Amino acid sequence: MSQPTLDHAWLQIAVGLSTSMPGELQFQRLVQAICDVLPCDAVALMQLNEGELVPVAAMGLAPELIGQRFLPAEHPRLQAILQEREPVRFPADAELPDPFDGWLAVDRERTADVHSCMGCSLYVDRQLVGVLTLDALAPGRFDDVDDMTVAAFAALAAATLRNVALIRALEHGRAQQQELAQELVRDARRREGELIGNSPLMRKLREEIDMVASTDLAVLITGETGTGKELVARTLHARSRRSEQALVHVNCAALPEQIAESELFGHVKGAFTGATSNRAGKFELADGGTLFLDEIGELPLSLQAKLLRALQQGEIQRVGSDKLLRVNVRLIAATNRDLEQEVADGRFRSDLYHRLKVYPIAVPPLREHIADLDTLSSYFLDQARTRLGLRQIGLHPQALLAMQAYDWPGNVRELEHLLMRASLKATRHKEGRPLILAEHLDLPVPVQQLTESVAAEESSTPVIALSAEQGLRDAVDSYQKELILQSLEANQGNWSATARQLKTDRANLNRLAQRLGIKCV
Known part of the structure; x- marks a missing residue:
């Protein structure tokens, strides 16, 4: 050789x-x-x-x-x-x-x-x-x-x-990106089950999500602030065929108009002052996955035409580049604005609105499914109990009545924050098992007027207590059942008089009694 x-x-x-x-x-x-x-x-x-x-x-x-x-x-x-x-x-x-x-x-x-x-x-x-x-x-x-x-x-x-x-370094970065994508998927799946509530409106919401999740149709989620639009978007992605890919979240309300195009579509080095390197936009990052445009109604008009082209053609163009890039993105948008009125007022493009509204989903405000209040409260109180390191936390009946009478302009988010604050206040004012009282809620509700029937029996009325072993709904059901039976006894079994005393409609009282196992006459 x-x-x-x-x-x-x-x-x-x-x-x-x-x-x-x-x-x-x-x-x-x-x-x-x-x-x-x-x-x-x-x-x-x-x-x-x-x-x-x-x-x-x-x-x-x-x-x-x-x-x-x-x-x-x-x-x-x-x-x-x-x-x-x-x-x-x-x-x-x-x-x-x-x-x-x-x-x-x-x-x-x-x-x-x-x-x-x-x-x-x-x-x-x-x-x-x-x-x-x-x-x-x-x-x-x-x-x-x-x-x-x-x-x-x-x-x-x-x-x-x-x-x-x-x-x-590239392999390490790729591994990190894969782990990040997997963590986002795991996070979405963890949060998927947090659409709390069994009211007809919530059941309908879940049915709509199941119906459209498996498709690639664009979804427009509407609803007031705090209703859970982001949670609906995460659930849609988690139940879609793209669930193994990333869900990229863009808050359009937080995008300065000067850099909004770069954030969405990316830029090349030298495209503008400060563009020192090539940068991928959110559309590229979401390629193969889902792009969630939150507060879409805040997007500047100057950018809406380019967004429409990206959605219709599946093509984007980085700022400063002549090259077209093809992307495969499923779009979910959300807004708390009335986009039809925005279109009428000339602040939102009609063609983009109809392109987004392929499948609209309306998230109901809390005041329209107040029947879910006890289940939601149970969920958030359990979170508060965990965060505060408590074994259990109680909720006084007057506190629940005050929450039921409130109109919740901040919706579910307001409820979550209110119960966390109230839990913290309750731990400061009572040692041992904390008890949330009506005054801990700071709600503008005339609690005494709402609970006259409760006050008369306050010394003998049980307190609703949430523990790791018993949920709030069961505790509330027990309290309501005892309260109805006490009122029936005081009114010699007269259901109309009982309904007046409890300040509720006779038909609603009958339905509640049947659910609680009380025989109606």
Whole structure:
């Protein structure tokens, strides 16, 4: 077999740089190629890592060398190589100890010292990244080796280190992105079950979500502030065919008009002042997944035409670029505005409105499904109990009546925040098991007028208590059943008089009594 030439060695290293083979294999092929063409007994490629030199590949050295750490201050020859940009040669009679004395594989006794040594520092973009060392037992082995040859191998070694580092960084970034996408999916699935309520309106909402979730139709979610539009969007994505991909959330109300186009569609370097690099927009990030445009009614008119094109053609164009990019995005939009009125007033494009409103979903305000108040309260109180580290927390009947009489302009979000504040106040005013009273809610409701029938029996009336073992609904049902029975007894079984005393409609009282298992006459 003929001896490998320099050209063959350089070609072998260059091929390694252009392939996706593992970094360890690239390093080893590089040192093997050097050993094949240069008169050395050993070659070591060492990477500088936080002030230490770490061997990443070696030929002709004891295998246990890999994994060692070399501090340059403790090895004068390595220190000398690091301090120079050109190849460094050490004379055979140099007094400086060689870091590989006793490590050469050809020395079976591991006792011989190195007599020929040279090396070169490795730089990438003016940054010192490591060293390449050549060693031999016999003196004068490198006298005929040209410095330019060693410098060329050093440059290829530095390029290999950089190439492997870039690939590893990309793989790490890709792994992080995959983990982030999976976490978003897991988060969406965790939140999927939080559409609380069993009222007819909530059942209809869930049916609509199930109907459209599996399609790629654009969905327009409407509803007042705090009704849970974002939760509906997350549930739609979690139940869709795109659930394994990312859900990208954009709050259009928080987008300054000057950068809104860049945020949605991205930009190229130099497109405007401050555009120092290429940047992908939200459409590109959502490619293959779902883009949720919250508060779509706040989007500037100047951007609505470009959004319409992206939705109709599936094409976007980065700011400052002539290139069209195709994206596959399922769009979900949400707003608390009346978009029909916005169109009539000229603040929203009619064609974009109809493009968004392929499948509209209206999220009802809390005052329209007040029957879900006890279930929602139970859910939020359980969250408050967990956050505050409590075993249980109680809710006084007057507090529940006050909440039922309130019109909830802030909807479910207002209820959540109110119960968290009330829970905190209750823990400050009572030791042991906290009890939320009506005054802890700070609601503008004449509680005493609403609870005259309760006040008369207050000393004997049970308190609604939520614990880890019993939900709020069961506790409320028990309280309501006892209250109705007490009122019936006080009114000699007269249901009309009982309804008047309890300040409720006779038909509603009968339906409630039937649900609670009370026989109606």
